[in-house]
Amino acid sequence: MRKLNINNILTIVMAISMTMVFSCKNNFKEVQKIGISENEPIGEAENIHLKYTDSGKVKVILKSDKMLDFTNRNFPYREFTEGIFLELFGEGGERNVIISDYAVLYLKTDLIDLQGNVKIAMHSKDTLFAQQLYFDQGKEWLFTNKPVTFRTGQDLIHGNGFDSNRDFTNAEVLEITGIITLDE
Numbered sequence: 182m183r184k185l186n187i188n189n190i191l192t193i194v195m196a197i198s199m200t201m202v203f204s205c206k207n208n209f210k211e212v213q214k215i216g217i218s219e220n221e222p223i224g225e226a227e228n229i230h231l232k233y234t235d236s237g238k239v240k241v242i243l244k245s246d247k248m249l250d251f252t253n254r255n256f257p258y259r260e261f262t263e264g265i266f267l268e269l270f271g272e273g274g275e276r277n278v279i280i281s282d283y284a285v286l287y288l289k290t291d292l293i294d295l296q297g298n299v300k301i302a303m304h305s306k307d308t309l310f311a312q313q314l315y316f317d318q319g320k321e322w323l324f325t326n327k328p329v330t331f332r333t334g335q336d337l338i339h340g341n342g343f344d345s346n347r348d349f350t351n352a353e354v355l356e357i358t359g360i361i362t363l364d365e
Contacts, residue, residue, distance in 0.1 A: 222260075224250035242268040245284075257288045264297070275304035281314075291318040307349045308332045314343070321347040329354060337361040 226248040233241040246263035261284040269277045282297030293316040301309040301323075309323075310330040316323050322345070329343045331354050342355030 222249040222251050223253040226250070238270070240270055252288065259286045259288070261285070265295075271304070277304055278302045292316070293318065303349055305349070306332075307334075307352070309343065309349075309352075311343065316347075323347065326355070328358075335363045337363060 227246065229243060229245045229248055231241075231243040232239055233243075244266040245261045247261065249260045249262060251258050251260060264282045265279070265284045267279040269279070271277070279295070279299075279301050281295035281299045284296070285294045286292075287294070295311075295314045295316065297312065299309075299311045299314045301314075308331070310332075311325055311327060313327045314323060314325045314329075324342075324344050326342045328339070328341055331338045331340070331343065331352065333349075333352070337360070338354045338357060339359040339361075340354035340357045343353070344355060345352035
């Protein structure tokens with residue numbers, strides 16, 4: 182009788198153990214999310230000063246007081262809540278500057294959304310002022326449908342929209358509301 186009870190107990194223990202083994206699934210990603218709210222960034226950086234070089238030459242300098250990293254989301258992005266200061270250097274050393282009060286880099290679409298006092302100053306002295314501007318990194322294209330002011334040569338052009346390649350060699354102010362020619 183004692184032998185029968187031990188066999189029954191062993192059978193029950195084995196059945197429970199096997200059930201536990203086969204009911205486990207690989208949920209490592211779920212375990213990683215424990216303790217991280219979906220509304221919270223996965224990382225924060227302050228006082229960023231990033232230099233990107235290629236072949237020993239500085240190509241880009243990015244400065245920002247604060248960046249929040251939301252790459253833990255289904256649509257990952259990085260948010261620069263206190264704005265950006267970006268310097269881009271061309272092959273001949275020409276310097277272009279981009280400034281905005283706020284910026285978001287969407288990683289899946291390669292789109293940058295610049296907002297608040299956006300200013301792009303080109304080495305050619307062309308300057309664009311806008312409240313919001315998008316930059317498609319893949320197509321290297323700038324665009325907005327918000328009010329802009331574009332200074333090119335002696336002309337100050339006001340309009341509701343802007344479309345251009347990254348070098349402003351194909352720049353167009355849309356829905357022009359006024360042109361002022363400045364004396365130099």
